[in-house]
Amino acid sequence: MTHFFFSLTLGLYVCATAAYLGCLFKVSTKLTQWATRLLGIGFIAHILSTIHLANQVKHLPLTDMQGALSFFSLMIIGAFLFFERKYKVTTLGSFVTPVALLMLIVSSALHGGARQLPPILQSNWFWFHALLAFASYAAFAIACGVAVMYLLQRSLLKKKHFNGLFQKLPPLETLDEISYRCLAIGFPLLTVAIISGAIWSEKAIGNYWEWDPKQTWSLITWLIYAALLHGRLTIGWRGKRAAILSIIGFVVLLVTFFGMKHSITW
Amino acid sequence: MNIIVVGLSHRTATVEIREKVAFSPNLIEKPLRTLVSLEGIVEGVIVSTCNRVEIYATTRDIAGGIARIKRFMADHHRIPLESLEPHLYSYHSEAAIRHVFRVASSLDSMVIGEPQILGQIKTSYGYAAEYKSSGIILNRFLHKAFSVAKRVRTETKIASSAVSVAFAAVELAKKVLGDLSDKTVMLVGAGEMCELAAKHFINSGAKGVMVTNRTFERAERLADEFKGEAVPFEELFQHLHRADIVLSSTGAPHVIITPKDVTDVVKRRKFRPMFFIDIAVPRDIDPKVDDVDGAFLFTVDDLQEIVQANLAQRNREAEKAEEIIDQEIGQFYKWLSSLGVTPTIVALRSRFDEIRRTELEKTISGWKELPPDSEKRLEALTMAIMNKLLHAPTTALKQAGQGGRVDLYVDALRQLFDLQTGLQDDDELELEE
Numbered sequence: 001m002t003h004f005f006f007s008l009t010l011g012l013y014v015c016a017t018a019a020y021l022g023c024l025f026k027v028s029t030k031l032t033q034w035a036t037r038l039l040g041i042g043f044i045a046h047i048l049s050t051i052h053l054a055n056q057v058k059h060l061p062l063t064d065m066q067g068a069l070s071f072f073s074l075m076i077i078g079a080f081l082f083f084e085r086k087y088k089v090t091t092l093g094s095f096v097t098p099v100a101l102l103m104l105i106v107s108s109a110l111h112g113g114a115r116q117l118p119p120i121l122q123s124n125w126f127w128f129h130a131l132l133a134f135a136s137y138a139a140f141a142i143a144c145g146v147a148v149m150y151l152l153q154r155s156l157l158k159k160k161h162f163n164g165l166f167q168k169l170p171p172l173e174t175l176d177e178i179s180y181r182c183l184a185i186g187f188p189l190l191t192v193a194i195i196s197g198a199i200w201s202e203k204a205i206g207n208y209w210e211w212d213p214k215q216t217w218s219l220i221t222w223l224i225y226a227a228l229l230h231g232r233l234t235i236g237w238r239g240k241r242a243a244i245l246s247i248i249g250f251v252v253l254l255v256t257f258f259g260m261k262h263s264i265t266w
Numbered sequence: 267m268n269i270i271v272v273g274l275s276h277r278t279a280t281v282e283i284r285e286k287v288a289f290s291p292n293l294i295e296k297p298l299r300t301l302v303s304l305e306g307i308v309e310g311v312i313v314s315t316c317n318r319v320e321i322y323a324t325t326r327d328i329a330g331g332i333a334r335i336k337r338f339m340a341d342h343h344r345i346p347l348e349s350l351e352p353h354l355y356s357y358h359s360e361a362a363i364r365h366v367f368r369v370a371s372s373l374d375s376m377v378i379g380e381p382q383i384l385g386q387i388k389t390s391y392g393y394a395a396e397y398k399s400s401g402i403i404l405n406r407f408l409h410k411a412f413s414v415a416k417r418v419r420t421e422t423k424i425a426s427s428a429v430s431v432a433f434a435a436v437e438l439a440k441k442v443l444g445d446l447s448d449k450t451v452m453l454v455g456a457g458e459m460c461e462l463a464a465k466h467f468i469n470s471g472a473k474g475v476m477v478t479n480r481t482f483e484r485a486e487r488l489a490d491e492f493k494g495e496a497v498p499f500e501e502l503f504q505h506l507h508r509a510d511i512v513l514s515s516t517g518a519p520h521v522i523i524t525p526k527d528v529t530d531v532v533k534r535r536k537f538r539p540m541f542f543i544d545i546a547v548p549r550d551i552d553p554k555v556d557d558v559d560g561a562f563l564f565t566v567d568d569l570q571e572i573v574q575a576n577l578a579q580r581n582r583e584a585e586k587a588e589e590i591i592d593q594e595i596g597q598f599y600k601w602l603s604s605l606g607v608t609p610t611i612v613a614l615r616s617r618f619d620e621i622r623r624t625e626l627e628k629t630i631s632g633w634k635e636l637p638p639d640s641e642k643r644l645e646a647l648t649m650a651i652m653n654k655l656l657h658a659p660t661t662a663l664k665q666a667g668q669g670g671r672v673d674l675y676v677d678a679l680r681q682l683f684d685l686q687t688g689l690q691d692d693d694e695l696e697l698e699e
Contacts (some may be wrong), residue, residue, distance in 0.1 A: 027423065157562055158556065160564070162438075162568075162571060162572050162575060166441070170444075171441050171442060172441070172442050172444070172539065173443050173445075177444075235536070236535075238538075238560075239537060239559065239560055240559060
């Protein structure tokens with residue numbers, strides 16, 4: 001069953017991504033509607049697949065790379081569906097869904113060993129920490145997608161290329177606002193995630209902060225987003241500068257996610 | 267019955283001629299009555315806008331009908347026909363249907379896709395309906411034209427983009443600033459183009475207007491007009507940071523707004539973006555202002571480029587619209603030609619015969635033992651009944667001959683006996699729309 005839901009999800013995401021990419025080139029309300037519908041159904045299938053897997057292994061499948069990537073993808077799609085509803089920005093889907101799809105494909109290619117959950121992870125603090133972290137990652141992923149769109153639209157405006165893509169992309173200020181919203185949601189989540197992670201660390205190994213690569217890079221990510229938020233609120237960093245920082249932040253976040261392993265868990 | 271169109275438009279006549287033959291809506295009753303009293307003209311509608319004057323009519327005599335309408339137009343406006351004739355065009359049958367569908371869909375307009383023409387035709391039709399100069403055919407015809415126009419509007423992007431410089435400015439501003447409802451516009455200098463653009467901005471929801479000009483009285487006057495605020499020219503930079511949209515068109519020989527000014531202003535605004543449009547020649551705003559973070563500068567040339575691109579898009583969309591019209595013409599023409607006396611009689615007979623034969627078969631197949639010859643006899647009997655029943659309406663229809671009556675009969679017969687072809691009732695469009 002897990003396999004069925006997972007395959008269904010993958011299939012629907014492929015179709016939805018194709019539809020969203022098509023929306024960049026063609027004006028069609030039907031296509032837009034179908035893209036959202038397919039993605040929405042895919043999202044539900046993805047949730048079912050995750051629940052099913054969780055039921056099998058008796059915990060949320062976040063502890064290996066396969067499960068983590070799938071969950072990351074799930075959170076991104078969820079966040080996107082929320083923002084699409086709120087701001088009516090279909091084109092955001094053209095930038096975000098391919099990333100989520102790619103994550104899911106990579107996840108499906110990985111082999112998840114049905115490992116026993118290490119006792120160190122059997123802590124509510126860990127699950128709290130992990131869920132919040134993923135939620136913040138999703139928010140930052142959307143912020144990154146919006147930032148790419150911002151830079152693209154800005155360069156079209158500056159070069160006075162009033163082409164089809166220009167017509168499709170949302171207004172700069174709308175993009176800037178979504179970016180700020182993502183930041184305002186993602187940053188507190190990340191903050192609490194890091195704090196709860198430290199508490200878990202203390203409970204598990206008796207030390208709040210280990211300065212292992214994962215923690216260090218998490219801190220760097222946090223500092224970048226802190227700087228971005230601070231700059232925005234005090235000096236008024238927005239637009240191009242904010243977009244570039246937001247992209248850098250997400251790249252660092254991905255490095256943290258993929259590259260750095262916890263010394264205490266793996 | 268044939269549909270004919272006689273008229274002139276911006277394509278064939280200058281404005282001087284167009285205004286001479288225009289019909290005033292207040293005095294439309296008399297010409298409409300005269301029109302349908304012309305020999306051979308059954309129904310008539312007069313469409314008169316600043317870009318076209320056209321008469322739609324139905325007649326049995328195409329050549330005579332067209333000639334009499336031309337004469338009527340000349341006589342009514344007391345112009346010699348010889349001087350009017352070169353500007354007039356006329357269409358009949360399928361070409362007439364195509365013409366009206368194209369006009370209603372705004373494919374024949376000066377600016378393709380402009381939305382007013384449909385409303386103007388609806389109004390003109392309203393008068394014709396009010397004074398009963400239009401009848402069954404033109405009613406159907408114009409309703410069809412309205413539904414075709416609606417289809418063109420929804421299925422193509424013919425009217426979806428700005429084709430004036432002032433409106434292009436608004437669209438561009440929306441692409442930068444998003445919602446304009448909390449934005450303030452500042453006019454630097456008081457050129458005509460700026461004024462027009464400012465009006466568009468206000469219509470699109472812009473919150474406030476500031477006006478500055480070298481002559482303060484002029485700024486005040488314009489500010490009054492927009493219920494805005496006049497700013498002395500010397501204090502421009504004290505107020506510039508409050509403006510989200512700056513429209514500049516002074517006659518100054520040198521640059522007024524420099525990158526340094528804008529850098530300061532943007533900083534003061536905490537980098538909230540500013541949208542500049544420079545309409546002046548020579549330029550008022552240094553082109554380098556566009557390099558300032560948070561400032562977006564556009565010139566008339568940029569706007570012109572958008573307009574050109576949009577016009578090109580409209581022309582592409584117009585091709586799609588022509589395809590839609592092609593489909594719809596076929597359908598309508600089928601209906602129109604079915605309206606003749608002979609096709610109606612044929613349709614009516616075959617409807618009766620169909621019923622007769624089905625009922626006959628039912629009866630015969632239910633009988634077990636039939637006397638010899640009975641099948642033939644029943645056949646003869648039912649045929650006789652049918653022919654007797656059809657005799658009176660057929661004769662009446664044939665005798666109704668020329669004139670408006672026959673259309674009434676034909677239409678009634680088609681509706682009562684369900685002989686409709688071509689047009690469905692959902693093609694009817696409410697006028698109020």
